[in-house]
Amino acid sequence: GAGVSQSPSNKVTEKGKDVELRCDPISGHTALYWYRQSLGQGLEFLIYFQGNSAPDKSGLPSDRFSAERTGGSVSTLTIQRTQQEDSAVYLCASSLADIPSYEQYFGPGTRLTVT
């Protein structure tokens, strides 16, 4: 079946511009996670959604970052007034539920470059 998809695959933007990154989770998966992976760094947790519950935003690095999930499916991560340090690969993952032992299925990521 279809896996997690993300778009765009690559995004180059100028410093100060806003960007939107999209994630389509696996159908039926109620949990959706966003991670940031900088060059040579690990998987930095940003935010996760579980069903209709309020999202856990504890990993968002600043108020320039926000995310929403419409209809319990597609999610959009928005970065306002982008900075060069925002350059990274942004990964989305989904799982059947927000239980840690449920495997997280990752998307291919969006490579963001801020010039």
Place this chain on the structure above:
Amino acid sequence: GENVEQHPSTLSVQEGDSAVIKCTYSDSASNYFPWYKQELGKRPQLIIDIRSNVGEKKDQRIAVTLNKTAKHFSLHITETQPEDSAVYFCAASREESQGNLIFGKGTKLSVKP
């Protein structure tokens, strides 16, 4: 909250040798420890996991060991092959809790033919 440290950050071995990656965690209540593998240019994928009720788990050439007292767990790869070259991430969490996994910073494993 949980904190996961992973070592080494890079590891280079000859094909056929063994590789060991170690992680330590801070939350003594953590009881679920998965390992994800990310090949170059690809997405991370779960390769093996262990729960705190066992000390070791094997899957062909891969094994994980857990020392709850010392709060560390390790990934062991035997008879390494070039296709084992990847970045490996460990993680820790409380299985019964809702929430996200806490990942280590990753180990880049290079297997030289």
